[in-house]
Amino acid sequence: MDVSPFAALLLVALVSLLFFATRRKPSDGRRRLPPSPPGLPLLGHLPLLGPLPHRKLQAMAAKHGPVMLLRLGRVPTVVASSAAAAQEVMKTHDLAFASRPRARMADRLVYGRDMAFAPYGEGWRQARRVCVLHLLSQRRVRSFRHAREQEVAVMVGRVRRASPGGRGAVNVTALIISYTNGIISRAAFGDEGRFGVDGGEKLTKLFADFEELLGTVTIGDFVPWLAWVDALMGLDAKAARTSAQMDALLERVIADHRQRRRDGRREHDGHRDFVDVMLDVNDEADKNAAGGVMFDDVAIKAIVLVRSAQVLMNC
Template identity: 85%
Template sequence: MDVSPFAVVLLAALLSLLFFATRNRKPSDGWCRLPPSPRGLPLLGHLPLLGPLPHRKLQTMAASHGPVMLLRLGRVPTVVASSAAAAQEIMKTRDLAFASRPRVRMAERLVYGRDMAFVPYGEHWRQARRVCVLHLLSHRRVQSFRHAREQEAAAMVDRVRRRASPGGDAVNVTALIISYTNGIISRAAFGDEQSFGQHDGGEELTELFADFEGLLGTVTIGDFVPWLAWVDTLMGLDARAARTSARMDALLERVIAEHRQKRRDGRWEDDGHRDFVDVMLDVNEEAEKNAGGGGVMFDNVAIKAIILDMFAAATDTTYTTLVWAMAELINHPQEMRKVQDEIRGAVGGGDSVTEDHLPKLRYLKCVIKETFRLRTPLPLLLPRETMEDTELLGYHVPARTRVIINAWAIARDPAAWELPEEFVPERFAGDDLTTDYLLGQDFRFVPFGAGRRGCPGVGFAVPAMELALASLLYHFDWELPAGGPSKLEMDELNGLSVRLKTTLNLVAKPRSPQ
């Protein structure tokens, strides 16, 4: 029997329609509805449409297609959530279904695939998070580093004094804040003798960690379009990652070996002042003693991976937020005077700000919280991946779908915030600003995420940010360099975090005590 070509094409078309119409049908729940999806490009999907600042482009796309969208980033199906309701369903209502992470090539190369932040949901992640929460980031452990924070803040103030000149030359505030944050985390992780400010190779270490954080924030084409992975090699990303990983690994191996030698020699610190490496070695030794108990062993690789997590989380977002806060205050002199009056009133005629003053500084906390809202340092948070078929605001989300929460867009949603594009610290004046004020249950404001995969390091970051900002504003009056623009340009640069594009150079005028 002859069959016409037209009939073959028609049959193929009908079979294709049948396939696509039934592919998302659940046996008992009837027809499933996928989230709306903008028009994409062949092969690459929506990947080329995101541009250099994806959080802004995704906000624009959500305005047309709704708070839940389905994108195709190369071969990776990706759901984007851009409303507080969607964020709450992901991070609270259906938290477990959305609790995993996708495999990211650059993270696996740089943090060994054994860390806490980037690994998929599973037993290793549960044990790593337990160790971080109970042993590394507990309130008691954070308080044990108070002396280090106050010393590093004093050193930062001294550096400003040395670099400020009667002629009104500008001070590189960005570099000062980077040095401050690196100093705190290096002392917390490795011990006081490893402070960036005291180490002979401080500049080299700063450069190394800048390379590490820059690469960790790099999106590789091979993650989304495997057959184009050669482009990453051609661009030199693989070679850079290999070099940086080798240098970082050598540093961490040396530090761990030194700590092990101190323990053998009986020269380790008492429990009140022990650093992250010592605490992780404790966990490792305890696991070895109870090897038959089924616990997870934290060998050198796992220790290095978690320490690198601590560095990435504690330095990049902290310094980025402090730079944004100073930039916003420069552009809003009334708010700067208000927070300076509060700090100077609380400290009085004292020589310096201490952490005893911080609970009194409510407006300072409002400034920091508003900075996180308006300038969310990690605007898309870390991507999640569904572990099973689930739903989001009534849409079907298949298992193994990547999920992006646009925290930046949520924090600027005009339906949720009054004057969402304006810097208004007073909007938080009525909030509870006593403890963990950056990690509440208000899903309009999720700069640190929430639920199982929320960042456990908020308590470590907050006192470091408050102390630095209070110290800079207490000791100096700040202004833009003469002869330049009257207002600071607030352009963004995307990376591990979204930071101020230009270096923050400001004139510091030392304040004479009254």
């Protein structure tokens, strides 16, 4: 296709303008920014990270210093890559960096309300207090030891049945996924096998889709005008479907717990799951309205979902 000289000149001028606009120096009245490698218009440094971003970041830091500014699409990002810089960010000035950027997948899957993704503020502080004191304390983690031991015994039994005499092949990946799902469900939702009606394969797929999507970085987070690519790739539809299924599951579990409590069937401390603990926190806050903090169902679902994943780190 033939391109007129005027159109080519206009295109070059536009690209040059965008390039120099992204590299303009701050005026005297503005704070100086950290050094930044040359980037591309609109996309910034995103295309430069490559398939091994940790190595690329190391090379950039060796050239530009331990603190540098990258522009990931429209998102300015300061990279601290030395122990001294990390201490400044995580200890000396931790309050200035305590908040979290909004992430589309987190908003969809965990309601944007969990401590790991919520912005810093009073709600975040109260959620952190509850998680540290009630959900992830050493006592609470130790209380799941019996469940972990039982799930390990079940997994070993499945290996023996799948490979009698040790002569057959065993799909260890599937067995480990089943084991981790068992730990998640028992720690978060209880020992009564509430997911049996859904079937093991359906539950496994739901958890797998949830974990995969929660770790997915969408293009729209960094380059909003390319957000349609996420929809084209099916991410939006998959996130909506997974979120709806997980939400329905949690709604059913919370309703079941509340019904058992109304019937007087409360679990003793050694068998209380995350939902029981969160409902206990709300009951205590209701009794002491002046000093307690209530969590609505959305906050309970968000906290339980992400804390369930953290249980696996202690398995």
